[in-house]
Amino acid sequence: MGNISPTSESNLDVLESFFKKYPDVPKETILKQHLLSLGQWFSDAGLRAAAGALVKSYRLFSYDLVPMAELKRGEHRRVPEHFVMLHGPYGLRPVAIQTSLSPHSPYLVDVVDGRLVLTTGGRVIADVRYPKTPEYYAKSLSDGTPYHEIVAFGTFITIFRNCQYWGAREECKFCDINENARQMKLSRDFTLTAPVKSVEDVVQVVEAVADDARKVDSGPHGFVLSGGTITKTLHGKTEPEFYGEYIRAIKGSAAKPRITFEVNARPREEMEWYKAAGVDIIHLNMEVWEKRLFEWINPGKAHRIGWDNWVRWMCEAAEVFGKGGVQPSFVSGVEMARPHGYRSVAEAVKSTSAGFEYLMSRGILPRPQQWRREPSTALCKEAEQPPVPLDFYVQLTRNWYECYQKYRSNLPRFGNRRPGLVAERRLLGPVHGAYGDYVLLNENLYPDDIEEQINRRSVPFENLQGGSCVS
DSSP: OOSSOSSSOOHHHHHHHHHHHOTTSOHHHHHHHHHHHHOBEEOHHHHHTTTTBOBOOOOSSOOOSSOGGGOTTOGGGTSBSEEEEEETTTTEEEEEEEOOBOTTOSEEEEEETTEEEEEETTEEEEEEEOBBOOGGGGOBOTTSOBGGGTSBTTTEEEEEOSOSOOSTTTSOTTOOHHHHHHHHHHHTOOSOOSSBOOHHHHHHHHHHHHHHHHHTTOOSOEEEEEEOOOSSOBTTBOHHHHHHHHHHHHHTSTTOOEEEEEOOOOOHHHHHHHHHHTOSEEEOOOBOOSHHHHHHHOHHHHHHTOHHHHHHHHHHHHHHHOTTOBOOEEEETGGGOTTTSOSOHHHHHHHHHHHHHHHHTTTOOOEEEEOOOOTTSHHHHHSOOOOOOHHHHHHHHHHHHHHHHHHGGGSOOOSOOOOOSSHHHHHSOOTTOSHHHHHHHHHTOSOTTHHHHHHHTBOOOSSOSSOOOOO
16 A cells, blocks of 8 residues: 555545554654655644744755745744654654655644644644744854854754755755755755855854853753765865864854764765864765666765665774764655666565664664655656655654664664753654654653643644645
């Protein structure tokens, strides 16, 4: 069964059939994966309710299933970065979902009887919470650039907003980083249009964010540093020289934060160099495990680095950064992309599950993040890309958890964290995939006051205007 039935069966019927098919899998996981796969849409009332919410940043990729030019209500500057769903007729525990806009989605965030809710086919299936904007979002640099265009949701810093893997021969086929930067500039709704952020500006904002974090007693604060690949030089610097300047400056700032860095897999000596510069956790994002698909999906990475080197260097990096210190992302679902991906769910799940086993047994934590099928990517231009079957996501996440249980003594722990600036991003699983939620839900690792924490950090979600009763 696929994501949307070709028959007259409603989306709610499809969803409930999956609840029955996988009784051992949390309902929250199944619904979240469906929402990430198909995207969401917002009613006018749902958009109005987002006033004061943490706005979607478009920090790296668009994560939308529709081009920005087709967003006629200014959704790209109004919808929340993510939202939390909970309660409803299924008694859902809270999970956070990254916003992915699609007017064709069967899921609508709306206001019904004065409450902010998630609906499908006119039926309420969950309550919804939008996160409040952190204090630092109100501040700007001297040139008018908002702080939140330097550091998104208190954590994420896109240092280089383009990628030098250019064109069909090099660009990763699932990726819209270059197109996303172009559409942000064309929209004229974003202040920061330069592809590179200055070291001084980044440090200024990092210290302001860390100050805000201390006010809420968040514990040690961390930042994720990311950006496009530098194949030759940028501003006269090689990739390690360019990114290393930011790493050292941030680590040496008053914030003294934990640093997570996303970069290509490189030889051991380069990993040791990044470690010495101040990196604590490294994301060597492999995207897809199967060697044949790696070469098709990631032509630049395959040509310049190669599958064998990527895997070998991840294992070497694990010796440098320690158990759980290497956390590559996988774009979960591209295994089934047309025309060269697997046609069988069973084959696709088996392939990637083998990768999970290989990596976790070596103290490496793979992070399966769901593919969004952004329309400007090479994959979506190359062939029609229907939704990946929900069976794939459910089975793969279940296999990930079983593998995690097997090797968890060598991997990072989930749960037992302080709320931080954006509570749900620290207390719940990652917004872009369901693997972390699977651990938290199965093992009941939520803090006792989880709902109070989320409600307190959310914009008003009751007694709202604009909704009518859904029958």
